[in-house]
Amino acid sequence: MESLKVEHYMNHYPITFTADMNMQETTLRFLKTQQIGGPVIDNHSKVIGFISESDVLVKMLDSMYYNDNNAKVKDIMRKDVLSVKPYDSVLELAQRMVNEHPKVYPVIGDDGDLLGTICRNDVLKAFDKHMKLSISHAKEHAAH
Template sequence: MESLKVSDYMNHYPVTFAPEMVIEEASLRFLKTKQIGGPVINDKKQLVGFLSESDVLATMLKTSYYGEHMSDVSDLMRPDVLSVKPYDSIVELAQQMLGNKPKVYPVVDDDGHLLGTICRNDVLRAIDIHQRSRISR
């Protein structure tokens, strides 16, 4: 199972956000894509943060209550992001996911450029596919 790599199971087209994006637009992206979180990237496609639905929820409640724009993505994003490399092992990532709570991890190259994301469901799918292939042999 050590041969299972993140690059083989990651989402190559994740929802992404820009730091200057208004939170209302970010909320619409979540609704359209049905993803629960996404990387925040700068204009060079480098990872600068992470935004989740829960980060947006409280602010959206305030926005609807006060009826005005409250913040941008940069105000709500988490700048300290756990990320993985495309060549990382799925097994090691699964073990990391047991200890850490992020459900979605950005996948970045060695220069910090975003390549995609991988979530718990992707990891579970990878392990399931591997186990099913062993059983059918």
């Protein structure tokens, strides 16, 4: 199970945002990609924050109530980003997901560059693939 690494199951083409994006552009990006969250990056692909559909929804509710549509990503993004490395264990990540509750983690290289994202669904796929391989190997072994 330790051989399951984040880099083998991560999304290499994640949705990303910039700090100066407005709410309309941000919402449209979520709707088009159907991803639930993504890193906010600077001009050098360094992660400076994270924004989720939930963050946008909260701001949209406030905007409708106060008739204020001027928010930018930098106003609502989380700056304390939980991230993982490509060589991290998927099993350990699953344990973190259960304890820390984010559904999406940016995958960041040792140089600080964004490499992708990994979400709960990606972790489930990794476990499913591993379980199917284990069953297949057990059947093969039993046949001999």
